[in-house]
Amino acid sequence: MQSINIKACPVIAKHIKVALVGQPNVGKSMLINSVSNAHLHVGNFSGVTVDKTEVLFDYKDYNFTVVDLPGTYAFTDYTIEERVTHDYLCAEEYDIIINVVDSTNLEKNLQLTSELLTMSKKLVIALNMSDEAEKEGIEIDAEYMSELLNIPCVKVSAATKMGIEDLIDAVIQKYESDKNEPKLIFSEAVEEEISTIVEYLQKHKYEARNSYRNIAINLLKENKKTYAKLHDNPIWTELQPILIEASKHIELHHDTDDIKEAFAEEYAAFNRGIVAEVVKQTKNIESKTLTEKIDSILIHPIFGIPIFLFFMWGLFQLTFTLGNIPMEWIDGFFGWLGSAVAPTIGNDDIRSLVVDGIIGGVGAVVLFTPNIIILFIGIALLETTGYMSRVAFLLDGFFHKFGLHGQSFIPLVTGFGCSIPAYMSARILKNDRDRLLTLFIIGFMSCGARLPVYVLFTGAFFAQSMAGNILFGIYISGALLGLVFAKILKLTAFKGVDEPFVMEMPKYRLPSVKLIWHTVLTQTIMYLKKAGTFIAGAAMLIWFLSNYPHNLDLDKEYSVKIEKAVDANEKAMFENKLAEEQLGQSYLGRIGKLTEPLFAPLGFDWKMNVALQAGLAAKEVVVSTLGVLYSMGGDVDETSKSLADNIRQNIPFASAVAFIVVIMIYLPCLAATTVFAKEAGSWKYAVYLFFFTSVVAYVLAFIAYRVTLLIT
Amino acid sequence: MKTLLDCQRGEKVKVAKLNAAYDLKQRLISFGIMKDAVVEVLEHAPRKKTIEVKVGKMKLALRSQEAAQIEVKDI
Numbered sequence: 001m002q003s004i005n006i007k008a009c010p011v012i013a014k015h016i017k018v019a020l021v022g023q024p025n026v027g028k029s030m031l032i033n034s035v036s037n038a039h040l041h042v043g044n045f046s047g048v049t050v051d052k053t054e055v056l057f058d059y060k061d062y063n064f065t066v067v068d069l070p071g072t073y074a075f076t077d078y079t080i081e082e083r084v085t086h087d088y089l090c091a092e093e094y095d096i097i098i099n100v101v102d103s104t105n106l107e108k109n110l111q112l113t114s115e116l117l118t119m120s121k122k123l124v125i126a127l128n129m130s131d132e133a134e135k136e137g138i139e140i141d142a143e144y145m146s147e148l149l150n151i152p153c154v155k156v157s158a159a160t161k162m163g164i165e166d167l168i169d170a171v172i173q174k175y176e177s178d179k180n181e182p183k184l185i186f187s188e189a190v191e192e193e194i195s196t197i198v199e200y201l202q203k204h205k206y207e208a209r210n211s212y213r214n215i216a217i218n219l220l221k222e223n224k225k226t227y228a229k230l231h232d233n234p235i236w237t238e239l240q241p242i243l244i245e246a247s248k249h250i251e252l253h254h255d256t257d258d259i260k261e262a263f264a265e266e267y268a269a270f271n272r273g274i275v276a277e278v279v280k281q282t283k284n285i286e287s288k289t290l291t292e293k294i295d296s297i298l299i300h301p302i303f304g305i306p307i308f309l310f311f312m313w314g315l316f317q318l319t320f321t322l323g324n325i326p327m328e329w330i331d332g333f334f335g336w337l338g339s340a341v342a343p344t345i346g347n348d349d350i351r352s353l354v355v356d357g358i359i360g361g362v363g364a365v366v367l368f369t370p371n372i373i374i375l376f377i378g379i380a381l382l383e384t385t386g387y388m389s390r391v392a393f394l395l396d397g398f399f400h401k402f403g404l405h406g407q408s409f410i411p412l413v414t415g416f417g418c419s420i421p422a423y424m425s426a427r428i429l430k431n432d433r434d435r436l437l438t439l440f441i442i443g444f445m446s447c448g449a450r451l452p453v454y455v456l457f458t459g460a461f462f463a464q465s466m467a468g469n470i471l472f473g474i475y476i477s478g479a480l481l482g483l484v485f486a487k488i489l490k491l492t493a494f495k496g497v498d499e500p501f502v503m504e505m506p507k508y509r510l511p512s513v514k515l516i517w518h519t520v521l522t523q524t525i526m527y528l529k530k531a532g533t534f535i536a537g538a539a540m541l542i543w544f545l546s547n548y549p550h551n552l553d554l555d556k557e558y559s560v561k562i563e564k565a566v567d568a569n570e571k572a573m574f575e576n577k578l579a580e581e582q583l584g585q586s587y588l589g590r591i592g593k594l595t596e597p598l599f600a601p602l603g604f605d606w607k608m609n610v611a612l613q614a615g616l617a618a619k620e621v622v623v624s625t626l627g628v629l630y631s632m633g634g635d636v637d638e639t640s641k642s643l644a645d646n647i648r649q650n651i652p653f654a655s656a657v658a659f660i661v662v663i664m665i666y667l668p669c670l671a672a673t674t675v676f677a678k679e680a681g682s683w684k685y686a687v688y689l690f691f692f693t694s695v696v697a698y699v700l701a702f703i704a705y706r707v708t709l710l711i712t
Numbered sequence: 713m714k715t716l717l718d719c720q721r722g723e724k725v726k727v728a729k730l731n732a733a734y735d736l737k738q739r740l741i742s743f744g745i746m747k748d749a750v751v752e753v754l755e756h757a758p759r760k761k762t763i764e765v766k767v768g769k770m771k772l773a774l775r776s777q778e779a780a781q782i783e784v785k786d787i
Contacts, residue, residue, distance in 0.1 A: 074742035105769040108744050256747075261730070264741040268749075291771075292754070301758050393773045397761025400775070406762070500736045500778050502743060505764060505771035 013063040016175050022100035023112055024071030025506045027128050030515055031100055031158035032068050059168050075115050090225055096122040096175055103133035103140055106279060110271040117182045118217045120210040122174050123151050126167050130155040139280040148274055150183045181211060186266050189253040193246035200242060204235045219243055221263050291507045304394045315378040323371035334363030357543030362536050372527055375417045376520045379425055384511040389503055396501055402483045403490025405429055408438040415445030419672040423679045431499040437489055439680050443668050443693060444482030446475050449619035453663050456623055457656055460644040478664050542617055545588040554581050602701050603655035612662060618669040654708035658701040665697035717779040719753045725784040726750055732781040743772055
């Protein structure tokens with residue numbers, strides 16, 4: 001190594017790529033934040049549902065890349081996290097593994113460690129939460145543990161930043177030293193079989209990067225990747241009978257027919273031995289821990305659910321009351337921006353595109369950012385404190401009746417705010433089928449963007465005193481429909497064995513402000529970036545379709561009429577009439593008229609068709625489209641009195657009911673559908689969702705239309 | 713045959729055998745529920761649909777169906 005003093009020079013600096021691995025809830029994210037205090041770059045890998053996070057930083061003469069892998073209990077490839085982590089560790093290039101363990105629960109955490117030991121990679125163990133362990137009277141002899149396992153073990157605390165430098169130094173030292181085999185000792189029966197296989201491999205001089213011992217262990221564990229490698233080798237024919245014999249012997253020894261169970265018991269025995277050697281419990285454990293005391297209230301068989309409902313009510317109150325304040329500012333800002341930008345653009349078409357299309361469309365999405373931030377903070381709090389697992393525990397019984405999982409609750413509730421974060425929060429569901437089912441149901445929870453449409457229609461057809469109840473009824477019936485369809489989907493498309501519900505109930509922890517800030521910020525930026533860029537595109541498309549082709553003859557015809565108009569009222573009437581005719585012959589209008597026969601059984605005219613189809617892009621567009629189409633000009637919102645009057649006069653009550661039913665059920669918006677496809681893992685599912693929601697919406701709207709016709 | 717579902721709140725038992733299918737078995741094992749592990753039943757959700765147990769220092773929630781597949785014996 002050169003000792004020239006050029007710090008962090010990219011040419012001289014050595015790159016160390018670290019894979020950060022650990023069980024869930026051991027404080028990996030917090031550790032990565034403490035390590036990279038001045039982190040330069042946080043990137044999300046695309047293509048996988050559960051994100052790996054990469055953090056870069058410099059320390060001494062080294063350039064570190066730390067890959068934070070999703071938490072995993074073991075390598076059973078049961079959940080997405082497990083698959084992502086396992087695949088990364090087996091297939092990707094990296095220099096060293098940091099295995100983060102929870103010092104307060106060492107024995108359980110070592111279960112994953114023992115699987116890492118046979119990977120033949122350089123390994124450093126970070127004994128995290130040392131401060132907490134000390135408080136609980138748990139003393140770990142890290143030096144002795146390093147000696148026993150032949151792996152550096154460093155006490156750290158991500159919360160108090162204790163031992164962070166020692167950990168990085170240990171990583172550097174390990175990186176610079178040669179690889180040495182960790183010590184992992186099995187029972188006599190297993191050791192015997194391992195040495196038989198090792199002898200065989202030695203005899204045939206099998207060439208491999210991994211040690212013979214590790215290959216033997218992996219073969220006995222029925223590791224698929226190791227099998228695949230050896231399968232094509234000529235020695236396989238002779239090796240196979242030896243392996244079969246060995247497995248039989250081990251299974252007999254453990255009284256099981258499952259070799260993985262046998263190995264799990266082996267690991268557990270080894271870990272118990274390690275823990276007995278290095279851990280000393282100095283304080284007597286209290287009869288009831290703080291977590292257990294809190295739990296006796298929060299998951300109380302009677303009070304548990306009311307307490308939870310109170311928390312949710314509080315979160316929604318905050319979302320709407322607190323969120324409304326900045327919403328007005330944002331609305332004002334985009335209004336100001338539009339009127340400030342408009343005079344600077346000379347060309348009429350471009351001005352309309354920028355002001356009505358882009359600024360209007362993007363503004364509509366940015367408008368919801370405050371609500372979304374509050375919702376994200378609420379969800380982050382639920383997650384980091386450990387309360388979410390309790391909710392799942394309380395609600396699993398009820399949800400299970402409808403084929404949903406206890407943890408489906410959070411995405412469904414989030415869906416009342418906005419479907420996009422709801423789709424994203426469905427990630428907490430570990431099982432693919434449970435997650436897909438939940439994703440399909442989220443749309444039934446009416447999102448905030450549908451509210452304006454409901455307000456407009458209930459206001460148009462019902463007295464003020466009744467409108468509120470009707471509105472509430474719409475939301476509730478949507479949610480109930482969702483549960484019913486969850487059951488139907490579970491019995492048909494997502495048929496199969498019930499997925500087991502086995503979930504850790506983590507200790508309650510005070511949330512770290514830094515961690516929540518980090519999580520919320522990343523998610524919010526993602527929301528703004530993805531939905532924003534997307535909405536800008538969609539808004540431009542809708543703008544284009546509703547403005548082209550532009551009929552100049554109509555312009556001429558009406559400009560004469562407008563000039564001749566006797567007063568401002570008549571002038572406005574002609575201007576609206578012009579807008580209506582232009583729209584009628586635009587691409588959007590043509591589509592509306594073309595699809596008229598399809599929607600005729602529901603009692604829709606072409607204007608309602610266009611509004612619904614525009615609503616596929618975003619529900620915010622429905623009201624403004626109706627406004628334009630019913631000759632009110634483009635600048636309307638749900639409060640404009642005369643639009644409600646116009647709708648009452650032009651739309652029959654039964655058609656209006658059918659219209660609301662469609663709005664309730666069909667796709668939330670294009671941005672949400674893109675997120676849905678990403679979260680579901682394939683665009684195929686978005687197509688299914690489109691057909692599922694469209695068919696259900698059509699059928700139910702038809703029934704609603706006919707029934708309303710009968711009773712009115 | 714006694715299973716985890718039959719245990720009262722506060723009862724401490726030892727796992728005798730896992731009668732679960734492959735996936736669930738792996739899942740239980742990865743959480744430390746395996747032969748000879750000591751399990752304590754902490755709470756029952758309304759109507760015993762879900763139960764909370766303690767294995768070592770970790771608390772776990774299990775559905776009643778899963779709990780019924782874990783054979784236990786008294787200590």
